Amino acid sequence: MNPTxxxxxRSLTSLLAGLAxxxxxxxxxxxxxxxxxxxxxxxxxxVDIIAKDKDIKSGDRAKLIQVIDQKVLPHFNFGAMTAxxxxxxxxxxxxxxxxxxxxxxxxxxxxxxxxxxxxxSEQKFEFRPxxxxxTDTDVTVQVRVLQAGAQPVPIDxxxxxxxxxxxxxxxxxxxxxxxxxxxxxxxxxxxxxxIEGLIKSLAAKNRSLATPEQQAPGKK
Amino acid sequence: xxxxxxxxxxxxxxxxxxxxxxxDPRDPFEGFNRGVYRVNDKVxxxxxRPVATGYRKVVPSxxxxxxxxxxxxxxxxxxxxxxxxxxxxADGFNDWVRVGFNTTFGILGxxxxxxxxGYEKHDEDFGQTFGRWxxxxxxxxVLPLLGSSDVRDGIGAGVxxxxxxxxxxRGYHTQYALWGLRLVQTRADLLDASRILExxxxxxxxxxxxxxxxxxxxxxxxxxxxxxxxxxxxxxxQNDGKKPD
Numbered sequence: 001m002n003p004t005x006x007x008x009x010r011s012l013t014s015l016l017a018g019l020a021x022x023x024x025x026x027x028x029x030x031x032x033x034x035x036x037x038x039x040x041x042x043x044x045x046x047v048d049i050i051a052k053d054k055d056i057k058s059g060d061r062a063k064l065i066q067v068i069d070q071k072v073l074p075h076f077n078f079g080a081m082t083a084x085x086x087x088x089x090x091x092x093x094x095x096x097x098x099x100x101x102x103x104x105x106x107x108x109x110x111x112x113x114x115x116x117x118x119x120x121s122e123q124k125f126e127f128r129p130x131x132x133x134x135t136d137t138d139v140t141v142q143v144r145v146l147q148a149g150a151q152p153v154p155i156d157x158x159x160x161x162x163x164x165x166x167x168x169x170x171x172x173x174x175x176x177x178x179x180x181x182x183x184x185x186x187x188x189x190x191x192x193x194x195i196e197g198l199i200k201s202l203a204a205k206n207r208s209l210a211t212p213e214q215q216a217p218g219k220k
Numbered sequence: 221x222x223x224x225x226x227x228x229x230x231x232x233x234x235x236x237x238x239x240x241x242x243x244d245p246r247d248p249f250e251g252f253n254r255g256v257y258r259v260n261d262k263v264x265x266x267x268x269r270p271v272a273t274g275y276r277k278v279v280p281s282x283x284x285x286x287x288x289x290x291x292x293x294x295x296x297x298x299x300x301x302x303x304x305x306x307x308x309x310a311d312g313f314n315d316w317v318r319v320g321f322n323t324t325f326g327i328l329g330x331x332x333x334x335x336x337x338g339y340e341k342h343d344e345d346f347g348q349t350f351g352r353w354x355x356x357x358x359x360x361x362v363l364p365l366l367g368s369s370d371v372r373d374g375i376g377a378g379v380x381x382x383x384x385x386x387x388x389x390r391g392y393h394t395q396y397a398l399w400g401l402r403l404v405q406t407r408a409d410l411l412d413a414s415r416i417l418e419x420x421x422x423x424x425x426x427x428x429x430x431x432x433x434x435x436x437x438x439x440x441x442x443x444x445x446x447x448x449x450x451x452x453x454x455x456x457x458q459n460d461g462k463k464p465d
Binding site (some may be wrong): 008093100108111112115116119121149150151154174175176179181182183184185188201202205207209 | 223243281285289292332335340341342343389414415416419420421422425426430431433435437438439443445
């Protein structure tokens, strides 16, 4: 990546934000939080921030992404997500390619997540009690988004216990696994233009989304 | 009239795609489907989306909630029927209780009082009922104007249109007005989702297809589909016949 002043500034802020988040986490929780408690706390905290922040409410996407960087990203394992989305192709990638793939996929997921959050409007959450044994290291945390007049939308977080706490490696919205949904797309691109091709098209996609007001009007 | 329009669109779509052979076993008609998808996308881009966007701008969300609830209440009648057809009597009963409360206390359904009382709304249709009875989805299909479907759900959609309570409305003007309003409301509710799709997908067609197939599978099993083999090893074209718990 060629660091332009802007991206450098941004990565610096996100680095600082990440550090701050890390420090907060370190201070607050010596013991790793239970996964369902973690999901609940993070969800409520983020929703609360969004509800109170005027800039975000009036569509400041950069600031929203900053909040996500700070509050949500530390709890995701993007390496695992990317590996799962690539399936067998993951083993064909070099360590350097794996790094770039993870980077690009992560950017795309964060943007998508920001869009989803921006559409949020005061729906209520129902946090389901975790059905798992204390010894389990791989659990699904279930949340439901309630909205009058519509069927509740289940959101399932597949989480794995790691040395640095519980990490999300897949999100299922209404039964649709995000990771699985990228699998066919990714393998199609790889079949046509290889791993490098996939990195390129992910990067191109991210660039096209980087200018928020410039909504892409159809493909051609 | 609508049928003829659909036929014309299908012909257009078929002409627009020559070779694009599908290599996904779940989608043998990919070339044809992509053609229909392109036409649908244009219709959406130039008609449905602008109208829905305007509707959302002009009509306050308070009113849109009432409109959604009104049509949701009508939908609950056959959601209940489908739950009964699937042998889920408690759920079907729940749906009809909803209709009872919402039609009366909710003033013809514009207020969803039943949800507040703990009677949750369900999502059922004939496609899901056929799935519950053991029919696999069959090949993926993109239907003109209706969008993502498959053979099973397409037949289900046909039955759904045939039994649509709005068909009973007397007077063509009222009936078309209600159809139109329901369409606009539905599209308006999907504006956020479709924007996210635009942003998330490298290939919108593939992304939407895979999401549809995953979603429908989950719905047929009411959120608890049996574990599937890794699609990398062996793409699974139909459900493996296991009944949910």
